[in-house]
Amino acid sequence: MNVHRVVHDVTERIAARSQDTRAQYLDQVERARANPSRRSNLGCSNLAHAVAACGSSDRAALTGGEGASIAIVTSYNDMLSAHAPYETYPQLIKAAAQGAGAVARVAGGVPAMCDGITQGREGMELSLFSRDVIAMSTAIALSHDVFDAALMLGVCDKIVPGLVAGALAFGHLPTAFVPAGPMASGLPNAEKASVRRQAAEGKVGRPELLAAEVASYHSKGTCTFYGTANSNQLLMDVMGLHLPGAAFVHPDDPLRAALTEAATRRVAQIATSEAPYGIGDVVDERCVVNGAVALLATGGSTNHTMHLVSMAAAAGVQLTWEDLDDLSAVVPLCTRLYPSGTADVNDFHRAGGTPFLVGTLLDAGLLHGDVLTVAGHDLQRYRQGPALADDGTLTWVDGPAVSGDLDVLRPASAPFSTDGGxxxxxxxxxxxxxxxxxxxxxxxxxxxxxxxxxxxxxxxxxxxxxxxxxxxxxxxxxxxxxxxxxxxxxxxxxxxxxxxxxxxxxxxxxxxxxxxxxxxxxxxxxxxxxxxxxxxxxxxxxxxxxxxxxxxxxxxxxxxxxxxxxxxxxxxxxQEERGVGRELFGVLRRAVGRADQGAHVFGTLAPQGSDLQESAR
CATH class of the missing domain: 3.50.30.80 (IlvD/EDD C-terminal domain-like)
Structure with missing residues (x-):
């Protein structure tokens, strides 16, 4: 399949720019992979501590070196709607792992804050930095170095980029991201926006505004507008870090549990195969470009002009704003989702969702199909969506050939706009x-x-x-x-x-x-x-x-x-702000890199200084 000339050229440019940093990263991955029997290399006391909390059968499996040891890194908390569904996931995953001859355990948790709550408040000043804290928390969870694979449970704004960066520090581990899905649609977005404008003009008061907001954000799951959280989920689908079509299944749909169990079995299968591969092998320059194309084709969150740059850097890939700009000129806008339209991600999912989007972008030569994914060695798998057969087993079916709603989702051949917006x-x-x-x-x-x-x-x-x-x-x-x-x-x-x-x-x-x-x-x-x-x-x-x-x-x-x-x-x-924990983050404010280089604190790989734009070309 031919790839669009600009997509090809941008990918080649990124690869050339990243030659040294990517090579250094892959060397790190190979050195970690060279020692697969980590548990057997532990001292007896170390290993005893590592399995002390296990039941007898899991303890026997882990001390005997049998099966895969799967780490669960979770963003669960029961305050925030997007993360509350994760409460029951560990038990589900553990049972699925045991059925696959593996052992799964919660290796650690990562913080998850909500920008919707902290908007306009002092706590919002911790928001961006929480991404790097999440990356470091993920590294701590995996630092015991006794795992053969990992599952990342995260959805929202900084959580997914932080989990990706942290997981990439253990790039040899087969890793899948496990989403929780969006809440059901609430108050229509056009009505919500209208009430917000009326409140800004003083035409309605707090009771009316609060009622509209509560009717919009009303149950477990991600907020349904197409902001950073749902942009994350789309990117994880198209970058091959989810199982195909996993992003936008409702939390209470039986299909959601089946997908979670399947992700568990899949990482165990990769880890015990003759040719195991890790997240560091999946996230390369082609994968990053695929993520950028999906972001542009859907009018996704501008936060990813930093988050995607930062995630790429964690894999030794140097993505720049100029790369995004050049891609945007040739990637058509295939969706109209709030705030760029009135529809939400549930409408997008019903119209054909990620399987239709991947298919139309592949047909237009705008995605790299020859990439490694959690599902295998071909992005074509992501033209398919998950379904439950009559007997309740999980299967995948071809995505629709035509959009179910052209006001929401269109083919690349007849887009809303010829550029990515x-x-x-x-x-x-x-x-x-x-x-x-x-x-x-x-x-x-x-x-x-x-x-x-x-x-x-x-x-x-x-x-x-x-x-x-x-x-x-x-x-x-x-x-x-x-x-x-x-x-x-x-x-x-x-x-x-x-x-x-x-x-x-x-x-x-x-x-x-x-x-x-x-x-x-x-x-x-x-x-x-x-x-x-x-x-x-x-x-x-x-x-x-x-x-x-x-x-x-x-x-x-x-x-x-x-x-x-x-x-x-x-x-x-x-000044040096204090209160709401801001004093604890002074070191990050002093260490953080530029916004156009990802605004991260774990190391800047892109060229420094005012000549960034020219050096990116």
Whole structure:
């Protein structure tokens, strides 16, 4: 099968750029793989500690070196809807493992926080860093070095990227990701968005807004809009780290339990085969490009301009924003999901879901089919979706040849848009990304005076005083990873969208995040270098004319260059923040890398400095 020329060229470019770092990573994997009998090499006291909590049959199997030892790393907690279903998974997995002649045990847990709860609050400043804490927690769980395979139980925003990075540190282990699925659809997204806008304008009060939100987020499972959590799940399907079509099965569907049991049997099978392979073999440059293509084809979360870069780096693969930009130019937008539309992931799943998407992208030459996956050596398997036969056994059936709802999911040959709806912006204000999949053409170029803020609360206060009722580029700086952990600025969306609906030219420029909340408003986000590192955004003043052009991919301040360069950057507005645990994360704020290099703390593999864009080419 021929691969599209741009997809081929970008993949080759990534491979060439990553030659040294990928080779170093694979050498690490091979050195770990060279010692497969880890338990038998333990001292007797060490091994006794490792099996002390087991029942007699499992203890005998592990001390005798029989069968596979499977680690369960779980993000379970019963506070958050997406993670609550995992409560019963360990017992299910243990029984499935025993049936396969293996032993499964919970090796450790990882934290899981919810950005939906912490939006606009101090705790959000821990959110991005929780990804790297999760990676390190995963490494601790696996560090006992007594496992032959692993199952990763995680769903939401930072949890999956953190689990991937942590698992890749043990790249020799056969590893599958085990999703929990989305909750049933609640209040329609159009109604939810309408109530939020009315609340921003003061037309409805807290009781009405709370009722709408509770009707939207109402049961176990992921939130159903297409934000970072569900972008994670789609990527795990298309990157071959789930079993085929596993992402969007409801938590209470009997098919969900069958998939979890099958994932357990599959990693045990790989681990005991004559040619075992690990997650480090699966996640290569082709796998990463497949993930990027799936993200672009569905208008996925802009958080993955950092998360996918960071996950790739953990496997020695150097992905850049320019790679995403070049792919976006040729990857068609095949879905309309909220916030880029009104449908949710349940609608997407019913319309054909991941099997249809994989099939149409493979047919268009936009995915690498010759990749290693949890299911085997061919992405063609992922054209299929899971089903239960009449006798209750799990089987896979071919995905639909046509979409079940063309308002939600379309073939690559007849897309909603010919490009992926993500652009990289460059100019006198630095390097940024913008999600354009929901931005109407008439809103894609904004040139207006800036109003500069250093926190989103001040923006909302200015909005309530009607100070922003004009053409305006709202600038929110000091929101980058080094400044305050790069919180999402989700709360700004309703108010700024109200301004846009009043007929004003409105845009947002920030070194912070918006994630899946990026919608109809042009938002230049993740601006790099960030303000606290003296980036150009730190020189902006109220009244400076800023131009955002999604068509040409430029982000500029229209001020005399000499005058602008002579300005002193504004002093950082944030001190060493304390409270809600923020004081514990100071070392991460000081160590974190740039947003365009993944904003991670475990090592930056991409080129450093202001020449990043050129060196990526």
């Amino acid at each position: 993500l652009r990289v912006l460059r100019g006198t204000l630095g390097h940024a990304v913008i999600k354009t999949s929901a931005v109407k053409p008439e809103h894609r170029v904004v040139e207006a005076p800036a109003r500069v803020f250093t926190d989103q609360t001040a923006v909302l206060e200015a909005f309530s005083r009607r100070e922003l009722d004009r053409d305006v580029v709202v600038v929110v700086r000091d929101q980058g990873p080094s400044a305050n952990g790069m919180p999402e600025l989700h709360q700004l969306t309703p108010s700024l969208t109200v301004l846009q609906r009043r007929g004003h030219a409105v845009a947002l420029v920030t070194d912070g995040r918006m994630s899946g909340a990026s919608g109809a408003l042009p938002a230049a986000i993740h601006v790099t270098p960030e303000s606290v590192h003296g980036g150009p955004i730190a020189r902006l003043r109220d009244g400076d004319v800023v131009r955002i052009d999604c068509e040409t991919g430029t982000l500029d301040v229209l001020v005399d260059p000499a005058e602008f360069a002579s300005r002193e950057p504004a002093a950082p507005s944030h």
